[in-house]
Amino acid sequence: MDEALKLKKATYHLWTFTISKMISSLGSNVLGFGISLYILAMTGSATSFAVNMICSIIPRTLLAPIAGMMADKYSKKPIILIAQACTVLTMGGLLTYSSIFGMSVTAIYITTAIYSITSTFIGITFSSSIASLVDGERLQKATSFNQASLSVAAIGGPALGGMMYGFVSIEVFLIIHMAAYATAFLLEATMDFKLYSKKEDKSEGDKESFLQSFKEGYRYLKTKRVVSIIIWVALWINFFFAALNVGGTYVLVQLLHVNSRHIGIIEASGAVGMLVASIYFATRKQVKYPLLFSKRSILLMAISLGLMTIPLWIDFPYIGIVIFYITIFISFSVFGVFTNTPIGVMMQTEVEEEYRGRVFGILETMAMAMMPLGTMLFGVLFDKFPAQWILLGSSSFLIVITLYMLRSSVLKVAYPELAKETKSFKLTEKIQQP
Template identity: 55%
Template sequence: MNQAAKIRQATFHLYTFTISKLISTFGSSVYTFGISLYVLSLTGSAASFAINLICSILPRSLIAPFAGYAADSYSKKKLVILSQVASVLAVAGLLTYSLAFGLSLVAIYITTALVSASSMFTGVTFTSSIANLIDPDRIQKAMGFNQSAMSIATIGGPVIGGMLFGFVSMNVFLAIQIAAYAVAVLLESTMNFKLFTNAELKDESEKQSMISSMKEGAAYLKTNRVIMVIVTTAVGLNFFFSALMIGLPFIAVQQLEIESVHFGIIEGTIAAGMLIASIYFAMRKEVEFPLLFSKRAILVMSFLLSAIALPLVLNFSYVLNVGYLIALMFVFGASNVCVNTPIGVMMQKDVDEKYRGRVFGILDSLCMAMMPVGYLLFGLLYDMVPAQFIVVGSSLCLIVMTLYMMRPSVIKEAYPELDKSVPSQPKFQ
């Protein structure tokens, strides 16, 4: 295939990938919200809701390394389609069970775990395939579109999920979910996952056992200092920003006594900020020094984390509290994309194609594992320590971690050209 034909197909991939990701992510968001409402209405128990959440998070953190191995070892296209079909079958199984016996908590928990596991295979394989689907010059655009799809799903998923839960039966709700996954499968079946693959890449994974292959991926990660720094920093980010995920509702609702409707708007502005920033990255030229760019964005997010404590120290009015948190969360959401998108593009280009699935699998596994640990720790801390001390302390820890992990020697290793005394180039710091 000549280069012009590849570019045309890559353009097709760019929009097909975005639509597919939007449908599947939106469908997952609607399912998660709707099924959570059903569990709460069925039991009235926060513990039952928490168990369903655990069934969603735990399989993802445990299965991610295996998903990475599979993405490097088998046909990416077949893996994406089969994992999406598995999601269809899981929800279809729940619908069949519901029609025959009625919904039960055990059936819901099992389905949530199965959908979570299959979506992890889809997500890791898709993420490791972006550089194979899209030409190098438009990877940032693809990452921007991907972030936009996730932001739209975050904003619209709960809205649509709530509407469907209120107006249709749970069986119709599940049928709509099945249809959404089926459409995503049809779109993904049209993609060429080898469009920009390395023709000289030798597939040695068939000669190795799964354990040996996963060890090889971990060894590759350890030998690549810059990528290892990115992975380690991402794990730290997920841990310390658990302080925000737990602290924001605690501070806003419990301590500032913000009404639930207004708090919903505050949370929604995070996704709105992400959406605006995603569109910006999809339109602008590629970031020249992504590691340095993301370092500065992390430091901005760190200061924003500590800024949540300001209404607890100063006596703001109710309106000012709501307005302040809306503005703060909007900038926080935009900053989050400023961290993820440039680093995502960098990893797509710098991680060897042979190891890409395993590296993204390890990254997802470690980040997902940090979420329940952070939720538990900070949940306990907020009951024992004043909230302002927790968010300020977490912010300071994150700043120190970022300055150390992305210290000048690491930036210099990633971008040797920054060490040259050229006025038009920024100096590394």
């Protein structure tokens, strides 16, 4: 294919991918928030609400490695289109059921579980496809647009979900979702997932079984020390992120007695920070040393976590508390994007295409597994110990883990040229000394 035509298609992919992800991410947030309100209205039970969350988390945790293997083993476009079509049919199934029998909590649980499965296959397959959809120079921009779509969904999802819950019936709610996911399906159907692909199709005799493919993915990961370290760092970040999720709300509501309206503004400011940081990355050149850049961002994120404790030590006026936590949530979100975007680009370039799906599947499983574990653990800790010590401890542990796992020897393995530049700088500095 002519290079100019490929670049034109890559530009088309960049925007189509962004719009499709925006629809999917916004739909997921609207659905999650709106369905939660419907469950609470139907049952008035926090347990029912929690069960629905479990129906969302468990399928993603268990099926992410399988989704990754399928993304590596089969053509990516049919996987995404079939999963997206199943999403539309799932919404249609719940709509039909509610029209005939009336809405039930069990039907919502089943819908949530199926939606979690389809979104897992779509998300992992898309993540492993980015480097095949756009050229290398636009990898960072595509990753940034992906982050931007998530932040817009985080801002607009709850607001739109709450508005739809208040003004439309559950049937209209589901019809809107069907239309949105059908639009995403049509957009994805026009994309060429092999535009920049370098993977050769295997002959029938060379194709691996699922078990062999799974084992091969883990063997490959063991040979990629830097990628393995990135996955472990991501695991610890997700674990300690639970300290913010649990502790942030606990501190604001229970200890500082912040008004619920202002808590909404504080939490929304985090999504605004994500959006601003994503736009910044979309307009700047690709980061030269992504792992080093991300290391510094994680350290700043950990420091922001520790700074959350300041109003617990020092008396602030009420408006000062609100402004302070808006600043902290924006900072935390900005540093989160500064961490995720360079690492996301690095994962696209460092992991060979034939293993990319399995690696992203392993990453998804480990990240999802740590979320409920961290949430439960920090929930217990915040009930038993002073919040400021838990937040400071979490901040300190994250700093120590980051400094150890991303130490100089690891960075030298990732970037041998960085070590040469450092030696050259030191030598020049020594020569210039009188």
